[in-house]
Amino acid sequence: MTSTILCTCARSIAPYLRTEIEQLGYTVTKEHASGIEIIGTFDDCLRLNLHLRTALRVLWRMDAFTADTADQMYRSVRNIAWEDWIPVDGYVSVVSSVQTPTIDNTMYANMRCKDAIVDRMRMKLHQRPDSGPRTDRTVVFLYWHNEQCMVYIDTSGQPLSERGYRKHPGKAPLRETLAAAVLISTRWNVKGHVVNPMCGSGTLGIEAALMLRNIAPALKRENFGFMHVVPFDRARWDTLRSEALAAIAPHTEYSIICTDHDRRVLDQARENARAAGVEEDIDFRVCDFRETPIPSTEERDGGADMVIMNPEYGLRLGDVEELKLTYAEIGNFFKQQCQGYLGYLFTGNLPLTKVIGLRASKRIVFWTADLECRLVEFELYGGSRRSD
Numbered sequence: 300m301t302s303t304i305l306c307t308c309a310r311s312i313a314p315y316l317r318t319e320i321e322q323l324g325y326t327v328t329k330e331h332a333s334g335i336e337i338i339g340t341f342d343d344c345l346r347l348n349l350h351l352r353t354a355l356r357v358l359w360r361m362d363a364f365t366a367d368t369a370d371q372m373y374r375s376v377r378n379i380a381w382e383d384w385i386p387v388d389g390y391v392s393v394v395s396s397v398q399t400p401t402i403d404n405t406m407y408a409n410m411r412c413k414d415a416i417v418d419r420m421r422m423k424l425h426q427r428p429d430s431g432p433r434t435d436r437t438v439v440f441l442y443w444h445n446e447q448c449m450v451y452i453d454t455s456g457q458p459l460s461e462r463g464y465r466k467h468p469g470k471a472p473l474r475e476t477l478a479a480a481v482l483i484s485t486r487w488n489v490k491g492h493v494v495n496p497m498c499g500s501g502t503l504g505i506e507a508a509l510m511l512r513n514i515a516p517a518l519k520r521e522n523f524g525f526m527h528v529v530p531f532d533r534a535r536w537d538t539l540r541s542e543a544l545a546a547i548a549p550h551t552e553y554s555i556i557c558t559d560h561d562r563r564v565l566d567q568a569r570e571n572a573r574a575a576g577v578e579e580d581i582d583f584r585v586c587d588f589r590e591t592p593i594p595s596t597e598e599r600d601g602g603a604d605m606v607i608m609n610p611e612y613g614l615r616l617g618d619v620e621e622l623k624l625t626y627a628e629i630g631n632f633f634k635q636q637c638q639g640y641l642g643y644l645f646t647g648n649l650p651l652t653k654v655i656g657l658r659a660s661k662r663i664v665f666w667t668a669d670l671e672c673r674l675v676e677f678e679l680y681g682g683s684r685r686s687d
């Protein structure tokens with residue numbers, strides 16, 4: 300049996316998610332601002348959950364219909380064969396995105412949708428699952444915009460950015476899925492050294508290590524929405540995991556260097572890396588960003604050595620004045636110490652990108668929540684190549 304599978308992502312990430320999905324061998328049927336659709340089997344949902352680095356959720360479509368009122372929506376949801384999907388002794392929660400004229404309270408739509416599900420199951424099986432707000436068991440997602448309704452099982456449950464390795468949140472960490480998209484958007488191409496001064500909780504270095512060693516991003520996760528539906532085949536999941544484990548490269552031929560001047564932060568980054576299984580692949584050092592060792596660079600066929608930095612953005616005016624100096628110093632560091640590398644700066648403070656004092660070869664737009672960010676690329680050619 301096949302259905303529409305919608306892989307969702309944060310704003311601006313869809314093109315990278317599309318590439319990932321195509322690389323896994325699927326044909327994209329639709330691209331949305333924050334999601335990619337394919338047609339596939341439930342088994343494909345397991346694969347996608349395991350391998351996608353930039354997706355937030357993998358949604359399995361149960362039905363699509365039109366509804367103007369809550370009663371109409373209730374009736375259509377009650378027609379779905381939930382008894383084939385939700386364990387009768389299980390637990391279900393309904394989450395939604397509702398923007399339709401007759402509903403001004405999303406909670407009401409969720410409640411009617413949940414009622415339709417449990418009423419159906421009581422009718423068919425004379426028993427009903429528990430229900431509530433927890434999203435760590437069966438999760439149903441109701442999308443209802445104008446009269447268009449789509450009902451999905453959220454096969455991820457909790458977002459895929461929760462990889463299971465973040466032991467410490469850090470001060471202003473990049474979301475794992477965003478860090479992966481940023482890395483995919485560069486010309487590094489998983490072929491070359493990755494130098495990450497100001498690494499904070501280590502997200503960029505850890506995600507780079509996972510890519511370089513071909514480690515599936517969700518291998519450390521123990522719970523997914525798909526585990527809480529009737530068709531879930533534990534043996535099949537074990538096989539997919541074993542295949543992914545067998546595909547891991549024992550080490551990476553490239554250097555990954557993560558530095559930060561805050562010892563406590565760096566210890567936390569190391570612990571996160573240990574939890575992700577890549578501590579050995581990353582050279583962690585406590586130092587000012589200007590002291591970061593830069594390995595000697597060489598021509599990479601289809602890739603590049605890169606230095607990537609995510610400095611603070613400065614939320615208050617005073618901070619920004621101080622940061623101007625830091626950004627100017629980053630420019631000097633790129634120019635003087637990173638020759639032969641591609642330099643990347645990721646920031647949510649667009650005016651500060653001008654202070655770098657280098658000509659950008661590319662500016663890529665990203666969003667973190669409601670903040671417009673830029674990944675700015677600098678080609679740091681010229682001069683003699685440096686070795687450490």
Ligand SMILES: C[S@@+](CC[C@H](N)C(=O)[O-])C[C@H]1O[C@@H](n2cnc3c(N)ncnc32)[C@H](O)[C@@H]1O
Pocket residue numbers: 469470471472473474496497498499500501502503558559560561564586587588589609610611612
């Ligand atoms: C925005 S955070 C980086 C967040 C990181 N991308 C993550 O995902 O956790 C910026 C980091 O730069 C570090 N930092 C600030 N000034 C520095 C300097 N002069 N040298 C080295 N690290 C610095 C801070 O300690 C902080 O951890």
